[in-house]
Amino acid sequence: MVFGQVVIGPPGSGKTTYCNGMSQFLQLIGRKVAIINLDPANDSLPYECAINIEDLIKLSDVMTEHSLGPNGDHYFLFDFPGQVELFFLHANAKNVITKLIKSLNLRLTAMHLVDAHLCSDPGKYVSALLLSLSTMLHMELPHINVLSKIDLIENYGKLAFNLDFYTDVLDLSYLQHHLDQDPRSAKYRKLTKELCEVIDNYSIVNFTTLDIQDKESVGNLVKLIDKSNGYIFAGIEASAVEFSKIAIATEANLVVRKLHSSLFFFMPPCRHTGGTWGRKKGNPINLFRSSTSSLSNT
Ligand SMILES: Nc1nc2c(ncn2[C@@H]2O[C@H](COP(=O)(O)OP(=O)(O)OP(=O)(O)O)[C@@H](O)[C@H]2O)c(=O)[nH]1
Secondary structure, three states: OEEEEEEEEOOOOHHHHHHHHHHHHHOOOOOOOOEEOOOOOOOOOOOOEEEEEEHHHHHHHHHHOOOOOOOHHOEEEEEEOOOOOOHHOOOOOHHHHHHHHHHHHHEEEEEEEEEHHHHHHHHHHHHHHHHHHHHHHHOOOOOEEEEOOOHHHHHHEEEEEHHHHHHOOHHHHHHHHHHHHHHHHHHHHHHHHHHHHHHHHHHOOOOOOOOOHHHHHHHHHHHHHHHHHHHEEEEOOOHHHHHHHHOOOOHHHHHHHHHHOOOOOOOOHHHHOOOOOOOOOOHHHHHHHHHHHHHHHH
């Protein structure tokens, strides 16, 4: 069995950045990651990908050449284009994913990224809910909706409700009330009400939050993904190895050094190290790289 994620979401929601940060994180905890870029418009990739659609060669050829696939025991991250109709309407992307799942015995989770700034406007938030619901129903995969770039949420002004309201998709009638205050939304009142009822009736949409530069945030998300696609069950031994990699050492001081340098996601953010990785914009992955090398140097 091979595990992985299908990373989808509207343009600019952070898919490529997510694949970059997530792959660094997973490699640090000992998983062999292969990123598959399926977005032909991704002209400046921040990550090294195992397979790039731009090369226009068959997936099977690449897998043979690089010994990827089930026997290589890699973890796959599929970076898709941002055309949302591919994931809630058209059958093509789903057909490709289904074929890959069958032929490679994949266990995939759909990671649906939505920019958190949509919470700052009730109308946009309703659209994000509808998009998420339609995508969940269409994709038929284990699915996690993510409010990405949560670190920027405060830049868009005070939210009308607590963040929990948006992540847990609480009583949408409050949202309608809020929309009613805006004269521009008045003529859509009935439509909004009906749409909110559809979302309420399904009751399957919720969100988790992500700041791709925050190691704790990424670590929590990995735990959710591992539960959703069964990695934790198939990989119990592997997980034990992943965790023990960080803890096992013959000398006590080595253990302490390794813990400080790499065991970040079990611990609350540490004040003197800042508790985040790669805070510097444009360089979100280097801290993982340096952590890995500090591990191997010890
Ligand atoms: N502050 C912050 N910025 C982020 C985060 N994730 C992504 N970004 C920024 O958002 C912008 C868009 O990110 P991309 O990863 O290119 O988004 P994408 O979904 O792959 O975009 P398309 O390929 O156009 O669909 C970039 O400038 C990223 O640096 C985040 O968690 N926090």
